[in-house]
Amino acid sequence: MKIALLGYGKMGKVIERIALERGHEIVLRKSSSSTFDGLENADVAIDFSVPDSATTNISECINRGIPVVSGTTGWLEDYHKMVALCNEKNAAFIYGSNFSLGVNLFFELNDYLAKMMSKFNQYLVSMEEIHHTQKLDKPSGTAISLANGIINHTKYNNWSIENPAEDEVFIDVKRIDPVPGTHSIFYTSEVDTIEIKHTAHSRDGFGFGSIIAAEWLIGKKGVFTMKDVLELK
Secondary structure, three states: OOEEEEEHHHHHHHHHHHHHHHOEEEEEOOOOOOOOHHHHHHHHEEEEEOOHHHHHHHHHHHHHHOOOOOOOOOHHHHHHHHHHHHHHHHHHHEEOOOOHHHHHHHHHHHHHHHHHHOOOOOOOOEEEEEEEEEOOOOOOOOHHHHHHHHHHHOOOOEEEOOOOOOOEEEEEEOOOOOOOOEEEEEEEEOOEEEEEEEEEOOOOOHHHHHHHHHHHOOOOEEEOHHHHHHHHO
């Protein structure tokens, strides 16, 4: 498989190493200062760039008919535009707020717990997310996905990172080096607390999952998520 890396920072280099270990070839390593030359040779593109570049990277791939996997967060105000473009061009696109296999299982656990706890109003929900100080978006895309999982199944209608209203899930955002990513959900009553937690030990989980998604996407048409890749639907 010939891969175009759109974004060649720390995550791009992790993805490169794992891709080469799996026998794939890197045909483009695009940074913010370079061009898309070489993209035409790719079987698939993996975008781990920055919020300001994500929409351009994804649309460039879709317009050229190249399947694209994006793990960049902080740009989701344009997500529906990319979905519409993908459907218009009959292309292939996966966005994931987190490609770690463990985190995607954690998403399912979060949904299940939220459904179960929705009957017990004595419990208040809160979250904590911790990342390294280079993380640009606050809260993380993973935290937003987790919050939306809770909102979909409970009385809560939104989330907030400060001064939450009664119907908002509070997300306590922390930036501490060198933490690659820790997410915790708390259900707290006067008598006890229920907690579920995912801790990433390195970036390798994110890189491996994105390559698994790219391998899966080859030959497909449409807009997908990691639920499709992992057959969790």
